[in-house]
Amino acid sequence: MQSVTAFTDTYLPTVNGVTYTIQTWRERWHxxxxxxxxxxxxxxxxxxxxxxxxxxxxxxxxxxxMRVGVPRVPDAVGDADIVHAxxxxxxxLAGLRLARRRDLPFVATYHTPTGEYAEYLSSVNVIERGVERTAERYERWFFDRADAVIVPSEDAKRRLRDEVGVDAHxxxxxxxxxxxxxxxxxxxxxxxxYDLGDGPLVGYTGRHGYEKELDELVRAAVGLDATLVFGGDGPARDELAQxxxxxxxxxxxxxxxxxxxxxxxxxxxxxxxxxxxxETQGLVxxxxxxCGTPVVGVNDGALEDTVEDGETGYHYESGDIDSFRRGIQRALAERDELSTRCLARRDEVSVEHSVDRLAALYERLG
Incomplete structure (x- = not known):
């Protein structure tokens, strides 16, 4: 098996989809x-x-x-066969430097559309769009230098092509x-x-970020005979509670x-x-x-493909709160049937299949 060095700006103790993916791939690789x-x-x-x-x-x-690492390559990882950013x-950038210095295959994963987070830098539309364009130009420069770019969904591939301008490899x-x-x-x-009672529960877990539009879930819960349960934390939590x-x-x-x-x-x-x-995939x-729980998700981003209407849950159009509420009500009514279909698809989404394909990619590049 090849020796791989992964470079990431997101890792423990922060828990999110990137951290989880790296940890899980690493454990299976070992x-x-x-x-x-x-x-x-x-x-x-x-x-x-x-x-x-x-x-x-x-x-x-x-x-x-979030913390940003100072680009540096530890001496202990200099004997890698594959570099994965x-x-x-x-x-x-440190990973790219190592790959170029030692003429190693360089793989990069597109986890997050950076331009989506421009609102954290400025609330002024002109500045926000300028940040997005700058981020997209930089991402194009970076990903063009990879031997392969991994994306977790067809939607992420479309975004990378249409918004960033990366299409090959x-x-x-x-x-x-x-x-x-x-x-x-x-x-x-x-x-x-957690003293949640025995009535219907509708919930979400993950980072409470403004970009995730979690207020739509709160608004959709109005009039539902259900308790709304949030796991996780983040900057939008207090406003969601209010x-x-x-x-x-x-x-x-x-x-x-x-x-x-x-x-x-x-x-x-x-x-x-x-x-x-x-979302570039929507792991949650x-x-x-x-676990047998259907998902009602927005018909946008990766969730357009991740959620399968009538099979693993239902879609609604972003901003259409009434449609979101109807989707939740329908999923509550069909919970048992949807759960059976969800469980039948477990093997299709296993990390074992993903690491099989990852190993084949590494082997081809190596």
Whole structure:
């Protein structure tokens, strides 16, 4: 098995889709007898394990909880066979430098459309659009230098082509989920632990970022005979809680949930609501499905493909709150049938299939 060094600007203790994907791929790679080191921004709240190499980092002032690594290549990763960047910035540049210096295959994953986060830098439309254009030009420069660019969905491939201008050497490869972990669990015990009662539950877990349009989920819950449950945290949490209070929505904010709790969280829900239009795959939707919970998600971004109407849940058009509410009501009424279809598709979304394809890509490039 080849030795891989992954460079990322997002890693533990931050828990999100990028961190989860890197961790899961790395664990499966090690199972196969390979080595996958990780270079990431140092955070004093996390003690590195073997094969994890923190480098000096600085807080990113416009995005709470994010740190940016100073581009540097630790000496210990200099013997890699493959370099894989999970960011075009900061440490992604360090990975590119290592690949060019040692003439190694360079793979980059397009996890996040950077332009979507321009609003964090400015609320002025002209400035925001200028930031988006600058980000897209830079991303084009970076990804054009990769031997292969991995995207987790067909939507992400379209975005990379249409918005960034990268079309060649792009490979659609799902991040996959750990179906050993994400399977039906004891949802009743989770309900009891958090005093959620025995009525219908509609929920979401993940970062409470403004770009995820979570207010649409709160507004869609108006008039529903259900409790709204949020797991996770983020900058929009307080405003979401205030909105729920203003609209008289029964909403519970559980805060950050340990990953070990997530299968029970998903299993406790009757429907997972997912209004975010900025996902490049939407792993939490696949995790919910793998636990037997249908998803009602926006018909935009990766969720256009991740959610299958009538099979794993339903779509609604972004901004159409009435349609969102109707989708949730329909999924609540058909919960048992949708759950059966979700569980029948578990193997299709497993990380094992994803790592099989990743290994084949590495082998082809090496």
């Amino acid at each position: 199972r196969r007898g390979g080595r996958m080191d990780v270079v990431y921004p140092k955070d004093n709240d996390y003690a590195p394990e073997s094969g994890e190499f923190p480098v000096r980092s600085l807080p990113f002032p416009f995005y709470e909880g 999970h960011t075009p910035f900061g440490l992604g 792009v490979v659609v490869l799902s991040n996959g989920i750990d179906i050993e972990r994400f399977a039906p669990a004891d949802g009743d015990a989770f309900r009891a632990r 909105l729920a209070a203003d609209l008289d929505v029964d909403a519970r904010f559980l805060g950050f949930l340990d990953r070990e709790e997530l299968p029970a969280f998903y299993s406790a829900l009757d429907v997972f609501g997912f209004p975010s239009p900025v 939707a696949l995790e919910a499905n793998a």
